[in-house]
Amino acid sequence: MKADRRTFLKGAAATTGVVALGAPAVLGQAKPKVVVIGGGPGGATAAKYIARDAKGAVEVVMVEPLKEFVTCFHSNLYLGGFRKFEEITHTYDKLAGYGVTLAHQMASAIDRDKKQVRLADGVTLAYDRLVVSPGIDLKYDSVPGWGKEHEETMPHAWKPGAQTKLLKTRLDAVPDGGVIVMIAPDNPYRCPPGPYERVSMMAHVLKTAGKTKAKIVIIDPKKTFSKQGVFQEGWEKHFPGMVEWLAPDIHSGLKGVDPKTNTVETGFETYKNCALVNVIPNQTAGKIALDAGLANESGFCPIKPETMQSAKDDSIYVLGDAAIAGDMPKSAFSANSQAKVAALMIRGELTKSPTFPARYANTCWSLITTDDTIKVGGSYAAKDGKISTVDSFVSKAGETAATRKENQAENMGWYSGITSDMFG
Amino acid sequence: MANRGARARMAVALGAGLTMLTLSPSAAPAADPAYGEYLSSECVACHRRDGQDKGIPPIIGWPRDQFIAVLQSYKTKDRQNQVMQTITGRLSDDDMAALAAFYGSLKPAN
Numbered sequence: 001m002k003a004d005r006r007t008f009l010k011g012a013a014a015t016t017g018v019v020a021l022g023a024p025a026v027l028g029q030a031k032p033k034v035v036v037i038g039g040g041p042g043g044a045t046a047a048k049y050i051a052r053d054a055k056g057a058v059e060v061v062m063v064e065p066l067k068e069f070v071t072c073f074h075s076n077l078y079l080g081g082f083r084k085f086e087e088i089t090h091t092y093d094k095l096a097g098y099g100v101t102l103a104h105q106m107a108s109a110i111d112r113d114k115k116q117v118r119l120a121d122g123v124t125l126a127y128d129r130l131v132v133s134p135g136i137d138l139k140y141d142s143v144p145g146w147g148k149e150h151e152e153t154m155p156h157a158w159k160p161g162a163q164t165k166l167l168k169t170r171l172d173a174v175p176d177g178g179v180i181v182m183i184a185p186d187n188p189y190r191c192p193p194g195p196y197e198r199v200s201m202m203a204h205v206l207k208t209a210g211k212t213k214a215k216i217v218i219i220d221p222k223k224t225f226s227k228q229g230v231f232q233e234g235w236e237k238h239f240p241g242m243v244e245w246l247a248p249d250i251h252s253g254l255k256g257v258d259p260k261t262n263t264v265e266t267g268f269e270t271y272k273n274c275a276l277v278n279v280i281p282n283q284t285a286g287k288i289a290l291d292a293g294l295a296n297e298s299g300f301c302p303i304k305p306e307t308m309q310s311a312k313d314d315s316i317y318v319l320g321d322a323a324i325a326g327d328m329p330k331s332a333f334s335a336n337s338q339a340k341v342a343a344l345m346i347r348g349e350l351t352k353s354p355t356f357p358a359r360y361a362n363t364c365w366s367l368i369t370t371d372d373t374i375k376v377g378g379s380y381a382a383k384d385g386k387i388s389t390v391d392s393f394v395s396k397a398g399e400t401a402a403t404r405k406e407n408q409a410e411n412m413g414w415y416s417g418i419t420s421d422m423f424g
Numbered sequence: 425m426a427n428r429g430a431r432a433r434m435a436v437a438l439g440a441g442l443t444m445l446t447l448s449p450s451a452a453p454a455a456d457p458a459y460g461e462y463l464s465s466e467c468v469a470c471h472r473r474d475g476q477d478k479g480i481p482p483i484i485g486w487p488r489d490q491f492i493a494v495l496q497s498y499k500t501k502d503r504q505n506q507v508m509q510t511i512t513g514r515l516s517d518d519d520m521a522a523l524a525a526f527y528g529s530l531k532p533a534n
Contacts, residue, residue, distance in 0.1 A: 412478065416476070420472050
């Protein structure tokens with residue numbers, strides 16, 4: 001079905017009061033309705049799996065304003081010149097074939113009492129179950145001196161699209177001897193290894209261009225970071241003297257930035273006339289989840305680990321970066337994994353199809369330079385009231401070049417697999 | 425646990441061609457393709473369901489015994505791959521049989 005409002009409404013009207021023959025739907029009632037907010041790794045996967053596996057017994061509408069989705073995962077590889085922008089850009093064309101109706105609108109509000117989602121164009125969608133997978137919003141007030149009006153001068157590139165291209169353009173223009181400062185975010189945030197893979201890609205681009213006198217300084221509010229040992233080993237090996245990571249006890253706190261002069265001031269040092277300042281601010285769940293009262297004081301949404309249901313509303317499932325998923329990191333892999341659990345449970349509730357105990361998995365690959373990729377991952381299950389680690393691993397220092405090259409082949413294979421799983 | 429109950433119900437439904445019966449959770453079968461399909465949702469994040477090789481080996485259409493033997497060799501860490509060792513670490517014999525049944529039933533896309 002085409003994705004415009006008229007056909008959507010027509011489709012919705014046509015299904016009202018109709019019971020799908022031969023399907024295990026709730027007899028005597030209208031076809032159950034699922035609305036999915038967000039077309040990323042959580043939302044697109046959930047919409048596809050529910051529609052595909054329900055075989056017409058459930059009406060699935062996915063609300064996503066963008067017609068083309070740029071993946072945040074592998075956007076660092078675009079920055080490093082390992083990916084073309086087209087390769088990380090995907091359409092939703094194939095989802096309709098599974099029975100997903102697309103509403104290319106921004107979801108503006110959730111009315112939990114009426115079980116309705118209001119879209120920006122005024123259309124209201126009723127739901128029996130709602131999947132909320134809006135990703136993150138940026139806390140523009142978390143870095144003194146920086147705000148939304150400064151994101152062109154000091155880009156974040158933590159939401160994919162124009163910002164990603166801007167950061168690439170700015171990186172490519174950094175002169176030899178120039179200083180890049182990255183303001184890293186505090187936990188919890190999207191893609192824990194992401195800032196450090198980005199630094200690796202920045203150093204790779206600079207070194208490849210012969211700009212080995214350029215320097216990247218990371219001002220970090222965290223005392224440690226994901227895959228720290230193997231990232232730092234890689235930086236010393238491939239980019240000696242080019243990357244400086246400063247923990248909070250070293251930089252003595254970020255005092256602020258001045259976008260007019262490209263200055264970053266810490267308690268330890270002031271960096272003036274930076275060639276590039278990449279501000280990755282702190283984050284919250286997407287605004288619509290906050291507005292609907294699905295988040296707690298942390299700014300993210302508690303869930304029931306057995307199902308991914310919101311801890312605050314049994315009719316709503318929260319997926320991906322917006323959710324508090326226990327030991328799972330905020331990653332595309334995690335969101336995709338959580339979506340399959342939610343899809344299973346939602347079908348179980350709406351069509352009485354069988355359900356199985358929730359199981360989750362994650363792996364994150366990070367490219368340091370050509371053929372040198374590290375990884376971290378784990379398996380997870382509902383335990384002790386949260387999603388808990390069953391088993392985990394992380395790349396080790398001193399691994400062979402062959403192992404690291406195999407990791408990169410996996411990284412590329414995974415991208416093909418997960419994007420096919422989401423959109424294909 | 426409700427989910428285990430549901431699994432058992434489905435297992436019985438498959439065996440007897442009936443629906444909505446309830447038996448004890450221990451009645452789960454050795455090679456339940458529907459359960460295998462659910463377990464496979466963990467695999468398809470990397471191994472493409474259409475069988476294309478884009479950097480990670482395809483695993484569709486394998487003989488049952490070979491499929492299980494490879495999974496076992498990762499579980500025992502005789503084969504080296506941290507991701508596969510972690511994934512297989514919690515797979516029971518029944519899980520592996522269910523996965524082998526599901527993946528054995530898939531054919532490459534044209």
